[in-house]
Each structure stands twice: as C-alpha cells, then as structure tokens.
Amino acid sequence: MKNLSFRFNIQILRTISQVLFFALSLLLVGSNRTVGTVLFALVFFIGVFFCGWVCPFGSLQEWIGKLGDMLKIKKRRLPQKFQRIFQITRYVIFALFIYKIFYAPLRARATFGEILTEGFSNVTVAALVILMVILVLSLFIHRPFCNYFCEKGASYGxxxxxxxxSLKKDASKCVNCRKCDKNCPMNVEISRTNFVRHPNCINCFQCMGNCSRKAISYGIFKLSKSNTTSQTKIYKCACAGRRSFAMPPSGTS
Ligand code: SF4
Ligand code: SF4
Known part of the structure; x- marks a missing residue:
C-alpha cells in the first residue's frame, strides 16, 4: 500500500514537472535550452532527469502513449536482441549530428520545438511528415523517438x-517477475542487473513504482562484482521467490 502511494506520488510529481516545462517551452522561448544545460551538468550526479521530467517532446510521446492505453491499443516492444541493435541508431544520429551531416527533418524533437516557439512558418513538409509519423507511432510503441532517434537523449545517456x-535492485527481494522490465518505456532490462546505469534510463521510476516487492530503490552507486546479475542468480532468486511469494497481480503499463 505504501509502495502504491509512493508510485502515485512520484508519478504525480513527474506529470506536474512535465506539464510545467511543456507550458514553459510555450511561454518562454529558449527557457528549455537553459534548463537543459543545467540538467546536462546534473546528468553526472543523478542521471537523465531531463528526458523523464522536462523534455516537452518526450512528455508528448508519453501522453500520446497513455492515450493509446486508454484506447486499449497494445504497446509493442522489439525483442531484446533487436532492441540492442536498433537502440544504436540514436548514437549513429548523434555522431552524424556532431559531424554536421545530419538530415534536418529527422530531428522531430527540434521540429516540434520550432513549431512551439515559431509556428509552422519555417517547417518543411518532410519534417512535418516525420513528426506526425513519430507521434502516431507513440500510440503503439513507448517513446519511439527517445528510444531510437534522439541525438540529445543519446548524448545525455x-x-x-x-x-x-542510480537505481539499485536488491537481489534478495527480487522474484524475477520482470514487471520492472515490462513497465520500462525505454526497454531497459532491469531484471538482469543490480544497478541501473543504462544510457537509456530516463529516471521515470516506473520500474521502482511497479515493483510489488520493493526491490528497487534509488541511491549512491557502489562498484562491486555483484553489480551484474547472472542468469544463474536470477534463476535461483526466482525459485526462492516461487516458494515464498505468490506472484503479484499484473500491474499498470
Ligand atoms: S530522448 Fe530526446 S525527445 Fe526523448 S525525452 Fe530525451 S531529449 Fe526529449
Ligand atoms: S530503468 Fe526504470 S527509471 Fe529507467 S527508464 Fe526504465 S522504468 Fe524508467
């Protein structure tokens, strides 16, 4: 019950932050860039809060995704073996961006920012079409642009x-139900590690809030050999869990 109220509180807080920064990006041209610079420095201490709490385009994809949930549209996920390959795309785009050979219309986040601040006057048809495709895809895939295309998210990550x-997982409490994995919008496999320092993690805390065993917390990263959980440990943990714990009911997504 306590965990449920924590989940509720942190997600309310996150939604307020997202709405606030969305409104700010409408009202104050350039404010998002200033906030982004400050949050970039914070990345080294607390991780990528920008993407989960601030970025208006990330928020928009998330809200469209929630609309999809309300319309009972089932979210699709790439199998992990393909996810590992396709998540590289945003780093390729980041590299192209650095070398200034980037194809501008692909930057849907920038297109969206331009529309918010300057209207449609400078937006090309190609950029608009790509933006619409990303937004429609958000009904079917969690944060498609964040997962596969965003050069800013890649650099922060x-x-x-x-x-x-970072997020920590207490292996002694984990029963390998994988609710954390299933609720992660960025397709991080939390169940396979004891510390989440994955570049995709956007600090949305969905994994922590959806863990009925309270196995996930947020705190100082400590380097140790046990930071990566082997399949054997997961298996043992799951067996122990089956003996002592009835599987929790399926949660929110
Ligand atoms: S990955 Fe990019 S679009 Fe997504 S939240 Fe982060 S900065 Fe925004
Ligand atoms: S690992 Fe947890 S906090 Fe990070 S993106 Fe996934 S659900 Fe959110």
Missing part, C-alpha cells in the same frame, strides 16, 4: 553511465 546516483 552516454554521460549518464558515470552517474553517482
């Missing part, structure tokens, strides 16, 4: 692997 604070 790369540096966030050095973060001091």
């Amino acid at each position: 790369l540096f966030s692997v050095l973060r001091i604070f």
